Amino acid sequence: MSEIEKEITPREVADKSAKEALQKAIRMALAIESDAVRLNTQTFNRNRYTAVAEIEDYEALKDRAREIKEYSIENNEKLLGRLRQVIEKRGGHFYPARTKEEACEYVKNVCLKHEAKLVVKAKSMTSEEIKLNHTLEEAGIEVAETDLAEFILQVSDEQPSHIVAPAIHRSRERISELFKEKFDTDQPLDTGEDLTKFARKILRQKFLTADVGISGANVISADTGTIVLVESEGNIRMVTQAPPVHIAIAGIEKVIPRREDLAVFIELLAPSATGQPLTSYTNIIDPPLDLPPFSFDGRPKKEREFHLVLVDNGRSNMRKDPELKQALYCVRCSACLNVCPVFQTVGGHAFGGETYSGGIGGAWEAGTGTLENAGFSELCTGCSRCIPQCPVKIDIPWLNTVLRNRLNHPDGKKAPAQKRFFGNFASSARIASLFTPVSNRVSNFSVSRSLLEHFFGVDRRRELQNFAGQTLTKRFKKANIQASEAKSSAVLFADVYTNYQNPDIGLITAKVMAKLGVEITLSDVLPEGRASQSQGLIDIARKRAQQTARYLEKMIDAGKPVIVTEPSVLALFRLDYRNLLNDAALFQKLKKMSYDPIEYILHLFTENGMDWKKCFSPQKLSQQKLFIHGHCQQKTIGAFDATVTLFRQLGFDVVTSSVECCGMAGSFGYKKQFYEVSKKVGEDLLDQIGQADEADDERLVLAGGISCREQIRSELNRPVYHPMEVLEKIIG
Amino acid sequence: MENQQNLIEQFISAAERAAATVERVHNSPAALSQAISKITAGEKTVLLAEPDYLPDELFRSLRELPGIITHPTEEQMATTKIGITDAFAGVAGTGSICVALSRNLGGSISLYTREHVAVLSAQSIVSRPRDIFTMQAKGGNHQDFVFITGPSATADMGPLVRGVHGPGKLHIILLEETDV
Structure with missing residues (x-):
């Protein structure tokens, strides 16, 4: 056992309401759990991409699932009433529990009525949430967790670190070590087979002698009272078939209207979760089962009995909360955990609370516990990669923005200094650029770095980006760029990052566009709201979004599309503004008319029937091998493919990264408390660049995002280019 | 007909990908x-669930095979190695079979055996x-049933292991009209 394992246990950092808990949990996770979590989540993630690609009508199926869930949550009381009738009509018992205490008490009393000594239990996050085992054990009832992951956690006394694979943080080696320490046995415990065989033998005995079986439920239909239970090990089949009494516990949000629609969720769940078309067993049952009663241990046979316990515990309040409501659509598939670059790196003991973990976990911990329990939602970088993966289309980053906003203002107080510092990037940048090069020297000077770290939590190990004395605005004016034979016109959006830190890229874009016959107007420098949104400063972000959108609308109405060189800003227009603008038509207009520069070039080629061979001369560049890293949000909004397409069309040898995100994620990587996490997330990308290089031939590295370029440059010490910088070299 | 043939081919390859064998x-x-007699050769006891879907005449001769038990005790159910059931449907896209949970015990025999x-x-x-x-x-009809897709499996102990609480092997006998 390592030092840190003795020092910090997952259990003691499960509750994240104290700020220090998150820091300790991150330290523990990076030291002990990261390798196993990374291996397992990335495998799930790869398999999911393959599995959902096989579903012909994947997008339509997701829309349908979302529609059913919206309807179901809206009509929850009605559905519960219907379900109650159905269950009671066939001799089952229905119990709606308002609180976790009520739920635990009811289950305990059922067990006591049957004089139960042993309960076999299948995995159920809801039962974790209500701390059912504790209540039963207090009453002298033995609870045997039968899902192998939960079995491990019962031995190690840890909380789940993942909602589908709760022991994902333990490697086979660490399971062997644990079992050898805790069990006195002669059986070998060295391979996966050994460990499975060992647990199977113990659990088989439990199944055959248990008095009560407790399961969860993945989905329930109100019309027939049918319960879906998805699994692979067979333990759920045992729990629901072997003992005479079956209790199913689920949240009230699991009920949908029609049995026929269960298929929508069945077809989405396994592909989204583990990347299988279906897992080994998908149980479709209307308990009590019409099976003869069994008795494996000679006791008298009992008639089968069934109880359905539906738990509210805060869910009704979530329903009334206009923002958190969408968390109730969650089907607990874990796609958002597996795709998340931060979750892949630290897992759910850091990025999670007592029960729920990952991006979706914050809303659930807040909804079923207290807002403070959701403190770990700070680990959401807003990279947005979870958005296209969610089978019910929950906007998870937005949920975390909302939580952050609420946590910022617990008693209507001002937001913390760090949030205000990063959230007001525009004004800091404007002031800094007035004083360059002094401000650059000052801001990277060790005394000021320690002050920055102390007051604003800016990690001193990060090199701060220089501010350009000559902003894009000034240089654009001086350059007087004229389009030759102008065929169209467009606005280049002077976002704050490009204007103050990367004016070259803006200028180059304007020049390339001019050569392609596009007359460029440079926009005013407007804070568009990205920085404030990512700090959870929603009111400020909304104001900025309104202002920028109205400004750009005038240009668009005058026939000018908007070109945006910084992908995080483009994503703001095409994705985040749906939350920030209270004007769906304006959002749609901006979404439709804003372009990544290369997207716009491809658009020009098709629109005007231009021949790229006449526009570009790739041979001007001696290096024809490229490594292109797609910015996280750029991929989510579908604006990255254009870059790959164009460079491949031009004959370049292109390798792309397969990581979800570089790990810098705007301000995230600059924050002292997340510096190590950010660096660790970035390792995969650096490895991939290394692998793509040939021994004596380094590829040109391209990345559209300013943060991505900084993250790569800070480790590899080689230039990283915006794709437009390469196009400028080969145009004409 | 041709369409059904496609579904059959698709079913076989999906079931095999899920680690089932198809005959x-x-x-x-x-x-x-x-x-069946090839499979049960040398076994002292083999459990046979009464069919929920397939015509009884198909199963009649199976009951005569040596070692076949059609109404097992709990003890036999929990300890016998091989269990035979029918499936009321197969799913081409996923390679799953659908086994009913009924008093014919297909749902139990397909679970307790290896x-x-x-x-x-x-x-x-x-x-x-x-x-x-x-x-x-x-x-x-809302028959209780289970989609079975390959043998029971887990990755909770690290590597993928087949055969946990349910069978470690799934063998599907696919009955076809044409002579195969």
Whole structure:
């Protein structure tokens, strides 16, 4: 056992309401759990991409699932009433529990009525949430967790670190070590087979002698009272078939209207979760089962009995909360955990609370516990990669923005200094650029770095980006760029990052566009709201979004599309503004008319029937091998493919990264408390660049995002280019 | 017909990807009996669930095979190695079979044993899981059942291990009209 394992246990950092808990949990996770979590989540993630690609009508199926869930949550009381009738009509018992205490008490009393000594239990996050085992054990009832992951956690006394694979943080080696320490046995415990065989033998005995079986439920239909239970090990089949009494516990949000629609969720769940078309067993049952009663241990046979316990515990309040409501659509598939670059790196003991973990976990911990329990939602970088993966289309980053906003203002107080510092990037940048090069020297000077770290939590190990004395605005004016034979016109959006830190890229874009016959107007420098949104400063972000959108609308109405060189800003227009603008038509207009520069070039080629061979001369560049890293949000909004397409069309040898995100994620990587996490997330990308290089031939590295370029440059010490910088070299 | 043939091919490859084995057998009592007797040879006891879906005459001769038990005690159910059941449908896209949970004990025999042999008519293969629900909704039937996709498995102990609480082997006997 390592030092840190003795020092910090997952259990003691499960509750994240104290700020220090998150820091300790991150330290523990990076030291002990990261390798196993990374291996397992990335495998799930790869398999999911393959599995959902096989579903012909994947997008339509997701829309349908979302529609059913919206309807179901809206009509929850009605559905519960219907379900109650159905269950009671066939001799089952229905119990709606308002609180976790009520739920635990009811289950305990059922067990006591049957004089139960042993309960076999299948995995159920809801039962974790209500701390059912504790209540039963207090009453002298033995609870045997039968899902192998939960079995491990019962031995190690840890909380789940993942909602589908709760022991994902333990490697086979660490399971062997644990079992050898805790069990006195002669059986070998060295391979996966050994460990499975060992647990199977113990659990088989439990199944055959248990008095009560407790399961969860993945989905329930109100019309027939049918319960879906998805699994692979067979333990759920045992729990629901072997003992005479079956209790199913689920949240009230699991009920949908029609049995026929269960298929929508069945077809989405396994592909989204583990990347299988279906897992080994998908149980479709209307308990009590019409099976003869069994008795494996000679006791008298009992008639089968069934109880359905539906738990509210805060869910009704979530329903009334206009923002958190969408968390109730969650089907607990874990796609958002597996795709998340931060979750892949630290897992759910850091990025999670007592029960729920990952991006979706914050809303659930807040909804079923207290807002403070959701403190770990700070680990959401807003990279947005979870958005296209969610089978019910929950906007998870937005949920975390909302939580952050609420946590910022617990008693209507001002937001913390760090949030205000990063959230007001525009004004800091404007002031800094007035004083360059002094401000650059000052801001990277060790005394000021320690002050920055102390007051604003800016990690001193990060090199701060220089501010350009000559902003894009000034240089654009001086350059007087004229389009030759102008065929169209467009606005280049002077976002704050490009204007103050990367004016070259803006200028180059304007020049390339001019050569392609596009007359460029440079926009005013407007804070568009990205920085404030990512700090959870929603009111400020909304104001900025309104202002920028109205400004750009005038240009668009005058026939000018908007070109945006910084992908995080483009994503703001095409994705985040749906939350920030209270004007769906304006959002749609901006979404439709804003372009990544290369997207716009491809658009020009098709629109005007231009021949790229006449526009570009790739041979001007001696290096024809490229490594292109797609910015996280750029991929989510579908604006990255254009870059790959164009460079491949031009004959370049292109390798792309397969990581979800570089790990810098705007301000995230600059924050002292997340510096190590950010660096660790970035390792995969650096490895991939290394692998793509040939021994004596380094590829040109391209990345559209300013943060991505900084993250790569800070480790590899080689230039990283915006794709437009390469196009400028080969145009004409 | 051609469409059904496609579904059959798709089913076989998906089931094999899920680590099940598929044996194509002519749809006749004699051919089925021959296939089963190969599997049960040398076994002292083999559990046989009464069919929920397939015609009884197909299973009649199976009951005569040596070692076959059709009404097992709990003790036999919990300790016998091989169990035979029918499946009322197959799903081409996922390689799953659908086994009913009923008093015929198919749902239990396919769970407690270490090797599950499932008899499936090729005619009952549908394209996707939703087709089963549509069919049942039309017939006003909400039979308890389980989609079985390959043997029971876990990755909770690190590497993928097959054979946890349910069978470690799933063998599907696919009954086809044409001579195969």
